[in-house]
Amino acid sequence: MTALAPGEKPARSAAVLLAEGAAEYAKRPDAAAVAKADQLCLEAARVDEQDVAGLLCAIRCKAWLVEHAGSGTDRTELAVAAVQAGQWCQRRAPKDPACGYWLAVALGMQAREKPRTAKDAIGRIVSLLREAAAADPGLDHAGPERILALVLLRAPSWPLGPGDADEALVLARKAVEREPEYPPNQLALGEALARTGNERAARQAYGHAVELAKALSAKGDPDASEWAGEAEAKLKG
Numbered sequence: 001m002t003a004l005a006p007g008e009k010p011a012r013s014a015a016v017l018l019a020e021g022a023a024e025y026a027k028r029p030d031a032a033a034v035a036k037a038d039q040l041c042l043e044a045a046r047v048d049e050q051d052v053a054g055l056l057c058a059i060r061c062k063a064w065l066v067e068h069a070g071s072g073t074d075r076t077e078l079a080v081a082a083v084q085a086g087q088w089c090q091r092r093a094p095k096d097p098a099c100g101y102w103l104a105v106a107l108g109m110q111a112r113e114k115p116r117t118a119k120d121a122i123g124r125i126v127s128l129l130r131e132a133a134a135a136d137p138g139l140d141h142a143g144p145e146r147i148l149a150l151v152l153l154r155a156p157s158w159p160l161g162p163g164d165a166d167e168a169l170v171l172a173r174k175a176v177e178r179e180p181e182y183p184p185n186q187l188a189l190g191e192a193l194a195r196t197g198n199e200r201a202a203r204q205a206y207g208h209a210v211e212l213a214k215a216l217s218a219k220g221d222p223d224a225s226e227w228a229g230e231a232e233a234k235l236k237g
Helices: 014-025 031-047 053-068 072-092 097-113 115-135 139-154 165-178 183-195 199-218 224-236
Strands: none
Touching: 014 031, 014 053, 031 053, 031 072, 053 072, 053 097, 072 097, 097 115, 097 139, 115 139, 139 165, 139 183, 165 183, 183 199, 183 224, 199 224
């Protein structure tokens, strides 16, 4: 994306573009609206070269699109673009934990879509998430601890990787303690409990996730029905 020419004034301010992006993102599960939100957020990042709000918004949009894109090629392109936006964010604000957190999320998506990148990325992902958890654990509804728990659950264990189900359970419990009403935290806890042999408690966590998600869905949360479906699938499995 090109920068504004010297003396050129943007047609709309970054704040207006971000507000428009937020309105489009709220139209989920309309993928076209989320793609439009992504472009609006990137335009906001171009207009305000000192702020990272537009870049963080764009990464979030790309993350949603990755999960809902039909084509493997589309998912890979989106994941790579998300990593690029995360790197851009870190260049602008190296000490901002949100930039590190969302870069870790983007690297994780890229590793899934391009498995050959996973070996090199995993250490960086874990490091970024630990740094974000130390600096601002409340980010994205306790996201640093929740995502790190999932990474440690799904990664190979030593000596091949950082996988550690016991630490993952500790982290998932911390995420739930910080924000117990957020269904993805309960889903992460359920997965950690199941992996560490406590199937009964895992089912309780999944059941609670269903209840919370359905309550949020009734209030109009656009993501809640997917969370409920994921939890119900775990209970059936």
